[in-house]
Amino acid sequence: MTAAAVPVQVPVELGDRRYTIWIAPGLLHEPAAWQGLPRAATALIVSNDVVAPLYADALAAALASHYGQVGRVQLPDGEAHKDWPALNRIFDTLLADAADRDTVLFALGGGVVGDMTGFAAACYMRGVPLVQVPTTLLAQVDSSVGGKTAINHPLGKNMIGAFHQPARVVCDLATLATLPAREISAGLAEVIKYGPIADAAFFDWLETHLDAVRALEPAALTHAVQRSCEVKARIVAADEREAGQRAWLNFGHTFGHAIEAGMGWGAWLHGEAVGAGMCMAAELSRRLGLIDAATVARIIALVARAGLPTRGPALRELTIAAHLHHMRVDKKAQAGALRFVVLTELGAARLQAVDEALVRETLAACCD
């Protein structure tokens, strides 16, 4: 990968909060990617213990000519620290620096850093500008786009948060070179997701190019990130606050949520749980008579090729009752009813209530 590639720019059409996702290898060193951002006296780079040593100097250098003062906060790494004390470190730094209402926050890292920095930007003085600089595949194709921000509560993940759209998203694909293979696979779960819910042609393309994407081959990687962002941008633009089709983005996530919560956060990566969850949601769709067995098999095969689990945890480790409990307390539940994103064909989804009996059958069939 070189810095010479022409950056792809994907617009997210949200009226006066319209913004652009920049995608290319080497963007941390590309001056054009940092021009035209909100002006301010100060900027703050929020990152974590793993990412900051790798990329914070490069980002600070890119911002030096745009902001008089560029501060830094380094959060502890990991979902376990997506909580109030870590969030408060961002506020402490902003207030100690007397950061004003114009201060721009830069989220440099994966989904946790993006969610926390985004929520801090949403709340600091009731809202300051945010720029997402995602350095994981999962963040580049999913969590950095669309304005969802949150922290966890001991009784539930992402329960406290806000919608706060970034002013820009800058995806430097070169940062993925330092990402462990397991994290690449986890990110691919969200890439694959866009096919079944919205784009059958992209699913076909992935069946041909998945190995190249997984190997971070620049052209394939760029297309995969671009197409993922395009689909997500289209859905977010149509339904910013998740009143309708934005819920499709949760395909595989209700089953996945039960796995993550039930097995203990962190035991399965989010993308791993979503990988297995998509296979389960596809099987549920088949049992509802919506798609055929061949389509389910194609989804399972692609998830497997991404290096992801295709089945849920052993039922002796996480019982059906435990699965159901975690699904009912999920944010997506409504008055305790079980609702799932199901496929009506490859490339089309809908949200629907499902009888508990059918969910139990699906869990029994899809877990060991």
Next chain:
Amino acid sequence: MTAAAVPVQVPVELGDRRYTIWIAPGLLHEPAAWQGLPRAATALIVSNDVVAPLYADALAAALASHYGQVGRVQLPDGEAHKDWPALNRIFDTLLADAADRDTVLFALGGGVVGDMTGFAAACYMRGVPLVQVPTTLLAQVDSSVGGKTAINHPLGKNMIGAFHQPARVVCDLATLATLPAREISAGLAEVIKYGPIADAAFFDWLETHLDAVRALEPAALTHAVQRSCEVKARIVAADEREAGQRAWLNFGHTFGHAIEAGMGWGAWLHGEAVGAGMCMAAELSRRLGLIDAATVARIIALVARAGLPTRGPALRELTIAAHLHHMRVDKKAQAGALRFVVLTELGAARLQAVDEALVRETLAACCD
């Protein structure tokens, strides 16, 4: 006061987030005031140790026929508890009750309860509906209207918050009968404020009727609350996010902020600090050559008749340097510059940067 008065309804025109402020004595017992609210399986009444024993049963009774489950949270009273641990008690209760995305939060109390419940509603699952039921004069004429919500940070008041408009504001004027006289005076500071910044005729009316309002005479009280809400609603509708004229509502608040922060939060009530702050801001406006001494004298006289201080604290207690320090870290500061809402005439305001020397002179003249 009786429950028979026809409720006044003041609209806040915010497009698809349009809502109505209901104003009358006895609304807690008026079924019409509780019809047409957002539908949900559950509602949660958030109040505090002082207000809940007085009015929570009446509110729960009013809501019983609209929501299947009406929960309650009782927060500790006072600005000192406008913090994360108290906020988290709301989240704890919501999650323990498995409250979903439709749950409606009711803020029953003064400004602290309203700010905290509002911020909880803004953040819980990224936003649930909110109804404000203010029981102090200050909350009825100011803080419950306009969607500003926040908690305090050890390094600054209202530093962490959100804009989250309520679905309705219900001002039962009968609840003011249990309010201490000092709190009535504090609320009158914000009532008086609307005259100098936006409505000279209302200022004239207050000069005639202030004693009746202070005595909670129903017709005068209703008009004072109604006109205050009308002015605030007009300003908020024109500038929801405080990009321009909404800043006028901070008339007297920059000086007042320095008093509150400098004397220790709670030593002066917010309204008391704003009362003195308005006299200081009027004097600053005069020294800028914008208004005459007679106008300053009228403002000082009305603030005094409301039972509020008209001068700042003794400079030996809070030095000019300390005043300036607290003004510079106020949210309204920008890149460290001192900015004030000043009057260009009685009934018209603007925000402008002011030289430190003139601020020093004003402080010297207006503090003992």
